[in-house]
Amino acid sequence: xxxxxxxxxxxxxxxxxxxxxxxxxxxxxxxxxxxxxxxxxxxxxxxxxxxxxxxxxxxxxxxxxxxxxxxxxxxxxxxxxxxxxxxxxxxxxxxxxxxxxxxxxxxxxxxxxxxxxxxxxxxxxxxxxxxxxxxxxxxxxxxxxxxxxxxxxxxxxxxxxxxxxxxxxxxxxxxxxxxxxxxxxxxxxxxxxxxxxxxxxxxxxxxxxxxxxxxxxxxxxxxxxxxxxxxxxxxxxxxxxxxxxxxxxxxxxxxxxxxxxxxxxxxxxxxxxxxxxxxxxxxxxxxxxxxxxxxxxxxxxxxxxxxxxxxxxxxxxxxx
Numbered sequence: 001x002x003x004x005x006x007x008x009x010x011x012x013x014x015x016x017x018x019x020x021x022x023x024x025x026x027x028x029x030x031x032x033x034x035x036x037x038x039x040x041x042x043x044x045x046x047x048x049x050x051x052x053x054x055x056x057x058x059x060x061x062x063x064x065x066x067x068x069x070x071x072x073x074x075x076x077x078x079x080x081x082x083x084x085x086x087x088x089x090x091x092x093x094x095x096x097x098x099x100x101x102x103x104x105x106x107x108x109x110x111x112x113x114x115x116x117x118x119x120x121x122x123x124x125x126x127x128x129x130x131x132x133x134x135x136x137x138x139x140x141x142x143x144x145x146x147x148x149x150x151x152x153x154x155x156x157x158x159x160x161x162x163x164x165x166x167x168x169x170x171x172x173x174x175x176x177x178x179x180x181x182x183x184x185x186x187x188x189x190x191x192x193x194x195x196x197x198x199x200x201x202x203x204x205x206x207x208x209x210x211x212x213x214x215x216x217x218x219x220x221x222x223x224x225x226x227x228x229x230x231x232x233x234x235x236x237x238x239x240x241x242x243x244x245x246x247x248x249x250x251x252x253x254x255x256x257x258x259x260x261x262x263x264x265x266x267x268x269x270x271x272x273x274x275x276x277x278x279x280x281x282x283x284x285x286x287x288x289x290x291x292x293x294x295x296x297x298x299x300x301x302x303x304x305x306x307x308x309x310x311x312x313x314x315x316x317x318x319x320x
Contacts, residue, residue, distance in 0.1 A: 003057050009106055011073070011097045012090060016188030019090055021073035022052045023103075026064040028111055035116035038069045038098060040091075040135070040143070044126030044301070046152075047078045047087050047232045048219040051192030055125075056304050069107075069115060071098070074191040075131070078232035079218075081189050084247050091131045092139050095120070099141055123147035125303045126271065133249035133279075136258045146260045148249075149303045150268055154275040155236075155244035156251075161226045166269065168224035172211050180221060182214040190215075223270070250275075253282040259289035265298030 006022040013019065026036060041060065043050045052072040063070045075090035097103065099117055107113040122132035122143045129151020135143045193215050209216040222231045235241040245251050260283055264276040273294060283290035295302065 003061060006072070007106075007110070011102070012093050014076075017076055017191055018188075019074055019076065019191050020052070021071045021094060023106065024060055024064060024070040024072070025107075025110060025113060026067045026069065028113075029067065031112060033112045033114050035114045036067055036069045037116050037119035037121070038071065038103070039063050040094065040098075040120070040122040040132070041070055041072045042075075042091060042122065042124030042128035042131045043072070044124065044128045045077075045193070046219055046223060046228055047083055047127045047130075048215065048222070048228075049077065049193045051194075055128075059303075069103075069113065071103075076189045076191055077193060077215075079234075080184060080186055082235060083233045084235070084241075086189070087127070087131055088134045088247060091134060095122075095135050095139060095141075095143065119144055121145040121147070123149065124151065125149040126300065127152055130249060133260070134247075136249070136260070137252040137254070142256075142258050144258060146258050148260065148262050148276070148279070150264045150271050150273075150276065150300060151249070151262075151279075152271050152275070153248065154250040154278045155229055155233075155248045157275060157278070159272050159275065160229050163226045164224050164269065167220060170209070171217070171220055171224060175211070175217050175221060179214060180218045183218045186215075250279050250282050253279070253286050253288065255286050255288065257283065257286060257288045261290065262292040263295065263303070264292065265295045265300065265302050267297050268300045270300035 003024065006024050008020050008022050010018055011021050041055055041063070043052060043055050052074045055072055060070050060072070071094070073091060073094050076086040078086055098115060098120060103115050107115060120143050122135045123129070123146065124132040126149070129148035130153060132146050133148055133151055133153070136146055209220055211217045211220070222228045230237045233244070233247060236244055262276045262280055264273045266273055276292065280290060280292045
């Protein structure tokens, strides 16, 4: 097992979608079974794109050197399933899978590894940060700590309906609605796409958008037009949950929320930093142990290029 070839494990199957997590193990420190903290690292991609191999390998390696087990899960991709019933439920089911002992069953086959179930934490970038935050409420047992790297939050803010001309400029002209809507025909609902919003590579090959693929074209069209939320969470426009109360981390902070740290670029034009500042305020008002680092001059997705060392502040402040 290596950073390039993790163990891939099925943790959930629903309606034909086989949902897996990649498992990375630190070096063995003892011949007898030892408990290791578990960190769940969730990829970004606006809930519509990406997969588990498109996370930062240096960040995983840093976690392994600290003696942590790392899980990098896939989840079903919107819009064939909505945000609450798809990505959020899948990641919450992964957490239950860990707490229910299924991870330990896998670990026993890999050597003297056991999961320290009192020290399970989560982090993620962009939409992955939102999903990490979702492990802090409406779960039987929350994670111990959360790190959100420019996670999407505060969904009632008007910024979420703002068009992004710099993204629209990347789109080819004359994308037809019928072509974009082919994304709804994908069955079973996919858990991976070959493009990343984070700038990562897979097998050394850059995976930029290919607008001949309906999924790439659909996702970037929604981002450009300010319609991501209505695409991934139709309940918000059908008056089932118009205020996003079920899915918005900002509206689900309470005094029992896990310690949380936020990192956000001050020059972010996709998820403006004001949204994370509102999350920080709600955390502080609720008395949650929390903090935030604002990174000057950084746009969205900068964490893919973060070097080991910058994260020391983040880990220490988050209490991971």
